[in-house]
Amino acid sequence: MATSATSPHAPGFPAEGRCGYYVEKKKRFCRMVVAAGKRFCGEHAGAAEEEDARKRILCPLDPKHTVYEDQLAKHLKKCNSREKPKPDFYIQDINAGLRDETEIPEQLVPISSLSEEQLEKLIKKLRKASEALHDALNDPKNGDSATKHLKQQASILGNIENLKLLGPRRCFVEFGAGKGKLSHWVDIALKDAEKVHFILVEKVTTRFKVDGKHRKKNSVFERLQIDIQHLCLNKIPVLREEKLPVVGIGKHLCGMATGVIGDIMWAKNISGL
Numbered sequence: 630m631a632t633s634a635t636s637p638h639a640p641g642f643p644a645e646g647r648c649g650y651y652v653e654k655k656k657r658f659c660r661m662v663v664a665a666g667k668r669f670c671g672e673h674a675g676a677a678e679e680e681d682a683r684k685r686i687l688c689p690l691d692p693k694h695t696v697y698e699d700q701l702a703k704h705l706k707k708c709n710s711r712e713k714p715k716p717d718f719y720i721q722d723i724n725a726g727l728r729d730e731t732e733i734p735e736q737l738v739p740i741s742s743l744s745e746e747q748l749e750k751l752i753k754k755l756r757k758a759s760e761a762l763h764d765a766l767n768d769p770k771n772g773d774s775a776t777k778h779l780k781q782q783a784s785i786l787g788n789i790e791n792l793k794l795l796g797p798r799r800c801f802v803e804f805g806a807g808k809g810k811l812s813h814w815v816d817i818a819l820k821d822a823e824k825v826h827f828i829l830v831e832k833v834t835t836r837f838k839v840d841g842k843h844r845k846k847n848s849v850f851e852r853l854q855i856d857i858q859h860l861c862l863n864k865i866p867v868l869r870e871e872k873l874p875v876v877g878i879g880k881h882l883c884g885m886a887t888g889v890i891g892d893i894m895w896a897k898n899i900s901g902l
Contacts, residue, residue, distance in 0.1 A: 718864040782814050794876045797822035804879040806831045809840040811880045823847050832856040
């Protein structure tokens with residue numbers, strides 16, 4: 630049955646309570662909710678007749694959103710993209726690495742150069758999965774993508790256990806934490822271990838974080854929004870005050886960042902994977 634032309638959900642009409650601005654690039658109406666009595670959302674209010682006199686411009690701090698030109702000064706003071714005060718543990722380029730391009734970094738050892746015995750040991754480590762992820766790995770509700778990530782997390786947990794780094798009274802620093810799922814599984818594997826602190830380092834704002842769901846008395850989660858390049862571990866309050874042994878972990882790091890983490894842990898005499 631054809632949709633009635635007068636229906637608010639019919640093609641060519643915005644949904645009820647939604648913005649009436651047609652986004653040409655997406656070939657649909659804007660889906661933002663509008664205020665009572667308004668036809669357009671705040672972003673597209675300039676299209677409304679009563680708002681024609683006010684001009685919207687791109688935010689100079691972040692061109693992904695717009696702002697009324699006459700409210701720019703006020704907006705810049707509260708814009709989420711404004712530069713914020715730097716914490717004590719921020720030191721510009723402390724982990725930037727070599728500045729002289731003529732210097733040649735240490736060569737990595739290719740897997741093809743490993744002996745058969747070394748390869749077997751490596752394969753065993755990669756296959757070892759922690760018991761903490763056993764149920765999740767065998768849950769039929771998880772798709773291929775979720776299962777792939779669970780296997781990677783299980784492998785990392787297996788290595789942490791193998792190195793005897795999984796225990797109480799220590800601080801786990803997850804570099805490139807993303808949603809924080811690796812720390813989540815480490816916390817589950819630790820069960821009721823005492824005095825465990827997690828520091829999740831991520832340079833961008835992340836949605837659907839799992840660290841906020843933890844309410845255990847024996848473990849504390851802290852998230853730092855900072856680029857690893859500028860992170861000074863010695864100045865993080867909990868590490869400076871509690872003097873806890875530190876274990877560095879990570880899953881979402883590129884090769885270059887992994888090298889930076891290795892340098893940080895070597896310089897600070899920190900254990901890690």
